[in-house]
Amino acid sequence: MKLQQLRYIVEVQNNNLNVSATAEHLYTSQPGISKQVRMLEDELGIQIFGRSGKHLTHVTPAGQEVINIATQILSKVEGIKAVAREHTQPDEGKLRIATTHTQARYALPSVIQGFIKKYSKVSLHMYQGTPAQISDAAAKGEADFAIATESLHLYNDLVMLPCYHWNRSIIVRPDHPLAKKKTLTIEDIAQYSLVTYVFGFTGRSELDTAFSDAGVEPKIAFTATDADVIKTYVRLGVGIGVIASMAMEPDIDSDLVTLDASHLFKASTTKIGFRRGTFLRGYMFDFIERFAPHLTRDLVTRAMLLKSNHEIEELLADVELPVR
Secondary structure: OOHHHHHHHHHHHHOOOOHHHHHHHHOOOHHHHHHHHHHHHHHHOOOOEEEEOOEEEEEOHHHHHHHHHHHHHHHHHHHHHHHHHHHHOOOOEEEEEEEOHHHHHHHOHHHHHHHHHHOOOEEEEEEEOOHHHHHHHHHOOOOOEEEEOOOHHHOOOEEEEEEEEEOEEEEEOOOOOOOOOOOOOHHHHHOOEEEEEOOOOOOHHHHHHHHHHOOOOOEEEEEEOOHHHHHHHHHOOOOEEEEEHHHOOOOOOOOOEEEEOOOOOOOEEEEEEEEOOOOOOHHHHHHHHHHOOOOOHHHHHHHHOOOOHHHHHHHOOOOOOOEO
């Protein structure tokens, strides 16, 4: 049994059983992967993948167990390498962050600016996607950190740490009937077409819950993953916008009226997640604390030793999160 074979079976699953895509991702040949997978199956005496002709069709129950253990082994191998680099090159390496547009555009710039200034030899890579894609990237080891509001709870193998609370604002054009209204109600908003986030994106679930609890059906005219796109379509008169309050910039968005909606929607919590069992480099601890100052190295280390995110929530229950 070779580490290379374990890496192949994990990557085949990650690439939806597409051996050609796996070979391209690993910069090797398709026949070479197929041969090594077969050799591993022969050695173990089980089928890891079901087949129809030359095509892989599914992961067998036994195969799934093997892949789960292989994933853990590969993670430990990367951990060993990280330990060595921490002692030989403490301020060198890379950091891969998967996050949403809102976090990348409005929450992270100052954090990343300071981080890069201190760690000039750390290569920082940012990947933007949906919350589900972000969580999946962290779960597969394709990203070191996942920063999002939605979907992180779907991955039990991620250590999830709360960073801050945030809420929403209603944005309208100055000539809109709601522009001069001091206190909004759900019923006020429901009269107009909404321009907001795609379902399952950036706290959208709290918006839907608020309408549902009020027994009111929202009129969704347009959805997007990008707050700047939402603002553009509000300017065009497509509807009123519902976006994260942090996404409004007074200087840039002076042509729009911002109305507080924190009393209408339950606050959402942005979290940072990483794979359980990950060895965090010193600069990784530093990044977490820069993004969420209450998450000190000591507190993060204590959280990493716990077995479940429920225990982590109990550990952090008395920590007061900032509001953005």
